[in-house]
Amino acid sequence: MRKRYTHYFILLLFLGLFSCNQTQEDTPKAKNGRIDLSSFSFNETLELNGEWDFFPNALLTTTQEAKALESKPIKVPGYFNAFFKDETTNPKGFGYGTYRLTLKGLNPKESYAFKINTLGASFRFFVDDVEIGNAGHPAKDKESYT
Numbered sequence: 001m002r003k004r005y006t007h008y009f010i011l012l013l014f015l016g017l018f019s020c021n022q023t024q025e026d027t028p029k030a031k032n033g034r035i036d037l038s039s040f041s042f043n044e045t046l047e048l049n050g051e052w053d054f055f056p057n058a059l060l061t062t063t064q065e066a067k068a069l070e071s072k073p074i075k076v077p078g079y080f081n082a083f084f085k086d087e088t089t090n091p092k093g094f095g096y097g098t099y100r101l102t103l104k105g106l107n108p109k110e111s112y113a114f115k116i117n118t119l120g121a122s123f124r125f126f127v128d129d130v131e132i133g134n135a136g137h138p139a140k141d142k143e144s145y146t
Contacts, residue, residue, distance in 0.1 A: 027040065027046050027047070028040055028046070029049060029050035030049065030052055030076065030101055031051050032051060032053075032073070033052055033053035033071065033073070033100060033101060034101070034103075034104060035101060035102070035103055036105050037103055037104065037105040037106060038104065038105025039105070042110075048076070048101055048103075049076055049077060050076065051073045051074070051075060051076075052074050052075075052076045052100060052101045053066070053071035053072075053073070053074070053099070053100040053101070054072050054073070054074035054080060054083070054098070054099055054100075055069055055071050055072075055097055055098040055100070056072065056080065056083040056084070056095070057095075057096065057097060057140075058097060058098050059096060059098060059139075059140065060098040060100075061126060061129070061131070062126075062129045063128075063129055064129075066098070066100055071100065074099065076099065076101075080095060080097060081095070083095065083097065094142055096138060096139070096140060096145075114133075116133065121136070122134075122135055122136025122137055122138045122139075122145050123135055123136070123138060124138055
């Protein structure tokens, strides 16, 4: 029986996006929070663009936490402003949430690299529930984040 490997990537962002560089037009695109990379050659870089899962007003750090909540589809690259329309509770230019993308078709014996472009916002980057990168301190209010 062939064992399937699934890797969950959770990225906490404030007013930012995640992407890698891409040089090929017909590369895989994310749909419904997933991307299948089993046919991708990895001889070039890949943008992880498409439809990700988004958890507005939630700073998740584990896959288990994400399973307990309902996600909303969000286009990456793009903005999450539409999820924060109330100017009283979410002043313009501030919001928080968790982006999630599930990558399928990766070889667990291979190493992979990720490039995160300058976001202009704080974030934490998780792979299989382990934090592997961050910038600043994501928080639920302006006073606490950096």
